[in-house]
Amino acid sequence: MERIHTLAIQQTCDIGFISKVEEASGQHISKCYQCGNCTASCAYTHVYDYPVNQIMRLVQLGQKKAVLQSRSIWLCATCQACTTRCPNNLDVARIMETLRIMSRQENMVAERDIELFYHEFLESIKAFGRVFETGLLPMFSLKAGKPFTDMDLAPRVLKKGKLAFLPQRIKGRKQVAAIFHRFEAHQLKRTEELRQAGLTQPVEGDSHPDECE
Amino acid sequence: MKRRIAYYQGCSLEGLAIEYDTSTRAVCEALDVELVEIPDWSCCGSTPAHSHDALLSAVLAGRNLAIAESTGCELAMTPCPGCLKSLKGALQAFHNQSERDVFLEILAMPFTGHIKAISILQLLYEIIGVDEISRRVIRPLNDLVLAPYYGCLLSRPAQFAEFDDPENPISMDELLVGAGAKLVDFPYKTECCGATYGVTRNQIVARLTGRILDMAAGLGAQAIVVACPLCQQNLDLRQSQVNRYWKRRFDIPVVYITQLLGLALGLEPEQLAWDKLFVEPDWPLTAPAVERDHLEKAQS
Numbered sequence: 001m002e003r004i005h006t007l008a009i010q011q012t013c014d015i016g017f018i019s020k021v022e023e024a025s026g027q028h029i030s031k032c033y034q035c036g037n038c039t040a041s042c043a044y045t046h047v048y049d050y051p052v053n054q055i056m057r058l059v060q061l062g063q064k065k066a067v068l069q070s071r072s073i074w075l076c077a078t079c080q081a082c083t084t085r086c087p088n089n090l091d092v093a094r095i096m097e098t099l100r101i102m103s104r105q106e107n108m109v110a111e112r113d114i115e116l117f118y119h120e121f122l123e124s125i126k127a128f129g130r131v132f133e134t135g136l137l138p139m140f141s142l143k144a145g146k147p148f149t150d151m152d153l154a155p156r157v158l159k160k161g162k163l164a165f166l167p168q169r170i171k172g173r174k175q176v177a178a179i180f181h182r183f184e185a186h187q188l189k190r191t192e193e194l195r196q197a198g199l200t201q202p203v204e205g206d207s208h209p210d211e212c213e
Numbered sequence: 214m215k216r217r218i219a220y221y222q223g224c225s226l227e228g229l230a231i232e233y234d235t236s237t238r239a240v241c242e243a244l245d246v247e248l249v250e251i252p253d254w255s256c257c258g259s260t261p262a263h264s265h266d267a268l269l270s271a272v273l274a275g276r277n278l279a280i281a282e283s284t285g286c287e288l289a290m291t292p293c294p295g296c297l298k299s300l301k302g303a304l305q306a307f308h309n310q311s312e313r314d315v316f317l318e319i320l321a322m323p324f325t326g327h328i329k330a331i332s333i334l335q336l337l338y339e340i341i342g343v344d345e346i347s348r349r350v351i352r353p354l355n356d357l358v359l360a361p362y363y364g365c366l367l368s369r370p371a372q373f374a375e376f377d378d379p380e381n382p383i384s385m386d387e388l389l390v391g392a393g394a395k396l397v398d399f400p401y402k403t404e405c406c407g408a409t410y411g412v413t414r415n416q417i418v419a420r421l422t423g424r425i426l427d428m429a430a431g432l433g434a435q436a437i438v439v440a441c442p443l444c445q446q447n448l449d450l451r452q453s454q455v456n457r458y459w460k461r462r463f464d465i466p467v468v469y470i471t472q473l474l475g476l477a478l479g480l481e482p483e484q485l486a487w488d489k490l491f492v493e494p495d496w497p498l499t500a501p502a503v504e505r506d507h508l509e510k511a512q513s
Contacts, residue, residue, distance in 0.1 A: 043405040043421055047414070075417070077408035078260070079365035084379045091370065100264050113413045118261035125262075125273070129255040131224040140412060149412060153450060160489055162229050172276070176255045179276065182319045183269045 009061050017064040025098040031088040032056040038082035038092050048072035049110075052082055052092060059095070068103040074111035076100070113144050126180050129173035134163050218336065219286035219328070220248035221277055223296040223442075224256050229450065230293075230442035232486035236471035237292045237333055239485055243478045244341055244349070251281045251289070257299035260409050271306035272319045274299035278330065279322040288340075292333040292471070294366035294441045300330035301373060333471065334367060334440050335376055338384040343391045351479040352499065353393025359473075360399040360434035361385040362425065364406060364444040379403070385438060385470050392477035397432040401425050406447040419458035422447045426455060426463045435496055436466040438473060445469065449491045466494040 022029055032053075039051040049071045050058065058067045067073070073096055082092035109115045120140045124131050141149040157163050170176075218241075226234035241248050258273035278300060281289045291297050306316045307326040317324065331339075337346065363385065368377040377384045382403065386396055404425060407418030426448065429437050439445045449467040456463055468490060475485040482488070482498045 044417070046420075047417060075410075075414070077365075077405055077410065078263075079405035079408065080369035080379075081365070081403075081405070083370045093370075097264065097267075101266060104265070111413075114410075117409075117413045118264055121259065121261040122265060125256045125258065130227070131256050131259070133224070133228045137412065144413075150415075152453070156453075156491060157229070157450070160491065162231060162489065164228060168227060170253050170255055172253045172255060176273070176276065178321070179272050179319060180269075182321065183266070183272065186268075186315060186319060187266075 007058075007063060007066055009063060012065060013062040014064040015062050017067075018059060018062050021059050021095065021098055021102070024102070025091070025095045027090050027095050029056065029059050029090070029095065031090055032060065032086075033088065035087060037085045037087060041081035041085045043079065043081070044072075044075050044077060047075050052076070052096065055096070055099070056090075056092065059099070065108070067099055068106055068108040069110050071110045072096075073099040073103060074109065074114050113146075116140060116144055122180075124167075126177050127173070128167040129170035129176045130168050132164070132167035134165060135167060216246045216340070217286055218246055218248060219281035219284050219289040220250045221254055221257075221281070221289055221291040221296060221300065222250070223291055223293040224259075225293055225295075225442035225446075229446050232472060232489040233292050233442055233445070233469045235484070235486035235489075236469055236475050239480050240471045240475045240478065241336075243475070243480060244337075244346065246336070246341070248290070249284045249286055251277050251284070254280065257296045259295055259299065263299065263302065267302065268306065268312070268315065268319070270299055271303045271312075271316055275303035275307070275316065275320050275324065276322065278303055278328050279320065279324040282323075282325060282328050287328060288336075289328055289330050290333060290336050291330065292440070292442070294332060294364065295443060297330060297332050298366055298373075304328075304330060305373075332367060332376070332440070334384050334388075337388055337470075337474070339376070343387045346388060346474065346478075347391030350392050350477045352477055354389070354473060354477050355393050357394045357473075357496065358397060358433055358435050359389055359394050360397050360429040360432060360437045361389060361402060362399065362429075362437050362439050362444065362448075363402050364439065364441045365403060365408070367440060369403070385440060388470065388474060389438060392474055394473070397429070397434050399429065399432065399434070401428045406444045408443060408447075411447055411451060415454065416458065418447050418451055419455045422451060423455045423459045423461070423463075426452065426465055427459075427461070429465055430463060434465065436468050436494060438468055438470050440470050452492055464492060464495075466490055466492045468494070 036053050039053045042052050045051050076096040078093045080093050103109050117140050124136050141147050222234050254277050258270045262270035262273055306312045363382045368374045368382045369379045371379045407421040410417045445467050472485045
């Protein structure tokens with residue numbers, strides 16, 4: 001029998017986490033009254049560790065670690081079924097995306113392969129200006145240690161003449177790379193500003209139980 | 214007068230969805246729309262960018278809209294719903310007072326934000342219109358039974374997409390009926406196909422896509438009609454993987470709306486890249502063209 005997963009919510013509550021999620025997503029998480037429409041609409045619950053309504057509840061309870069380390073936030077495909085059906089007009093998919101971004105920033109990603117695939121995808125854009133499908137897949141497969149990913153499809157794609165052997169190097173690829181650089185510089189500056197203002201999040205494990213009184 | 218619209222094809226349409234690009238261009242030409250390809254366009258960033266940071270996604274997409282504005286077009290059209298989402302995200306960032314400055318600072322290009330981003334379905338359904346398109350049909354899709362599949366993003370979320378209905382979209386239905394096709398009442402119109410997890414979590418796509426194929430097959434559809442390159446890739450290219458996962462023998466063509474409308478408008482299959490589909494139709498692509506007045510008699 002599977003072990004029941006329990007959380008000692010009083011000990012792990014991080015009240016700052018709630019407002020940080022609300023601010024970054026622009027959503028008032030307290031509006032969720034656990035009707036379960038989001039979970040009923042979700043096509044991914046079968047692979048989630050926490051169904052999406054439980055993620056909402058865990059955010060309400062300030063359970064930063066459980067939420068940011070969950071698989072669910074990385075397996076959400078942003079299909080918008082939850083957002084479409086929320087009776088309180090919460091943009092649930094946006095909250096999931098906010099959590100995904102935060103989990104990467106806090107280095108708490110549970111689904112490493114998905115993060116790696118996204119990373120390689122962005123690297124491809126940075127290098128060529130457009131995504132080079134033929135180069136992206138082998139690069140991901142190699143780094144993920146899954147060398148046979150989609151090998152069964154390769155001959156058919158080849159036969160249809162749909163594989164490009166060289167990337168489209170656009171003229172503006174340096175301009176695109178510069179966007180990445182300016183964005184990264186902006187991120188650094190912002191983190192530094194927050195640090196100086198003393199607004200950085202407590203490091204993992206450094207929770208404040210009494211704040212939830 | 215010929216309509217002039219900036220065209221953002223996106224990376225998929227250069228590769229695995231080449232037939233969507235070919236058929237979009239051909240149908241637009243047949244409908245007197247001049248597509249101005251955005252010069253030196255770059256990737257919109259797709260899911261990886263907006264999963265990284267909304268601002269990065271907005272600026273990557275914004276570069277393309279900034280170039281599109283320099284062509285003098287007032288509309289930018291993309292066939293890919295994922296690209297559309299990114300382009301709209303760029304406009305949203307620009308029109309949001311608190312984000313505009315940093316958006317422009319990272320973009321570092323002139324941008325007025327006057328341009329609007331639309332999908333190919335919006336162009337066909339809202340701007341050209343079902344009536345005009347069906348008036349131009351010379352080879353109706355008679356007797357074809359089709360399942361219209363919209364996927365997640367074309368009409369969702371409603372306030373963002375500002376198009377069609379988020380639960381029961383009908384734009385493709387009406388375009389196809391206008392071209393003479395019959396439709397199955399497809400309950401999985403907006404169920405998710407598994408999105409980008411084909412590479413990283415193959416079984417998710419096999420499971421979700423299998424349900425869509427099963428429903429379409431059960432209802433007797435001869436093809437599933439799509440308007441998204443990712444949905445098409447999951448349903449068509451990965452149909453062999455779905456068959457292995459479910460131990461089934463699905464053999465359903467998954468075709469782009471533009472390929473079918475192109476046939477109805479009298480274009481030849483080669484002009485619409487029909488040979489690029491992995492699951493090829495077993496029905497004839499070109500029934501004989503019908504004279505206009507014959508068609509009207511048949512319809513009345």
